[in-house]
Amino acid sequence: MDPSAPYASRLSARSALYADLCLLLDAADGPLSSDAFRQMVIDENCLARSSESARRKMWKELKSRYLLDATNPLFSAFWQEWQRCGPEQERGLTAYCLLALNDKLVADLGLEFLFPRLRRAPAELRVNDVLSYIKASAPAHPEVAAWSDNTVSAVAQKYSASIRDFGLAKGAVRKTTVRPALYGAPTRLLIRALRLVDTRDFDIVRAPIFRLIGLEESEVIGALGELHRQGALHFRMQGDIVELGLEGGC
Numbered sequence: 737m738d739p740s741a742p743y744a745s746r747l748s749a750r751s752a753l754y755a756d757l758c759l760l761l762d763a764a765d766g767p768l769s770s771d772a773f774r775q776m777v778i779d780e781n782c783l784a785r786s787s788e789s790a791r792r793k794m795w796k797e798l799k800s801r802y803l804l805d806a807t808n809p810l811f812s813a814f815w816q817e818w819q820r821c822g823p824e825q826e827r828g829l830t831a832y833c834l835l836a837l838n839d840k841l842v843a844d845l846g847l848e849f850l851f852p853r854l855r856r857a858p859a860e861l862r863v864n865d866v867l868s869y870i871k872a873s874a875p876a877h878p879e880v881a882a883w884s885d886n887t888v889s890a891v892a893q894k895y896s897a898s899i900r901d902f903g904l905a906k907g908a909v910r911k912t913t914v915r916p917a918l919y920g921a922p923t924r925l926l927i928r929a930l931r932l933v934d935t936r937d938f939d940i941v942r943a944p945i946f947r948l949i950g951l952e953e954s955e956v957i958g959a960l961g962e963l964h965r966q967g968a969l970h971f972r973m974q975g976d977i978v979e980l981g982l983e984g985g986c
Contacts, residue, residue, distance in 0.1 A: 742840065743877045745883055751898045752801060752835055752901060753801060754898065754901045760783060770807075773799075777795040801839070802814075802831070803834070810838065814834045817830055817922070817928070820920065822921075829902065829919060829922040831902060833926060833929075837926075837929050841870070850899065850913070854913050854915050854916070857914055860913075863893050867889060920963055923968075926948065927940055929945070937978040938976060941957050941980070960980070
């Protein structure tokens with residue numbers, strides 16, 4: 737959410753590791769400290785890695801992607817919504833939002849590259865198109881110019897695979913996008929994230945960040961109204977007055 741944040745190449749080594757995240761969170765008995773999560777991965781080997789070095793590497797990569805620390809406000813917000821998730825598609829979309837909120841490259845790809853492809857789903861998701869987007873971002877993100885061609889290619893490939901893992905695309909060799917349904921947990925997570933940076937509710941309902949879940953700015957008010965009717969949150973708007981509560985109820 738910081739426009740000046742640099743791009744990171746963390747996806748060059750591995751994908752988003754969503755399946756491993758699910759295993760770790762399902763094994764946790766609450767929103768744990770970073771040390772407690774680390775102990776689960778390295779000491780208790782809850783992700784079943786064959787060596788200590790593999791466990792340490794897995795911990796480092798999961799931590800960089802998903803924060804994994806109850807004292808971190810964004811992870812705490814994510815944990816609250818993760819516990820309220822229903823279908824697997826809702827879990828995948830909520831985890832995707834956390835990754836995007838913590839990774840400027842994933843966020844920009846989601847807002848600018850993936851969004852129009854979600855809108856016209858099923859649309860082909862080509863690695864070469866992802867690659868072109870990353871290379872074209874070099875003037876605004878000079879750190880990309882320091883990446884090798886292999887690194888850029890690996891990021892594009894792992895990003896495409898991760899989008900499929902989160903449920904936003906399908907297919908193995910030829911991937912096509914899947915437009916997400918409207919769910920409470922990822923929507924509330926984005927609202928919580930905006931509030932963490934002191935965004936007013938009046939501005940929240942017009943924020944472009946909802947493009948991460950396939951919503952155009954002009955659709956956010958209608959989507960919040962629908963979630964209000966479902967009891968997933970409280971929303972009322974009259975003129976410039978916005979009432980927005982995240983615990984549900986009409």
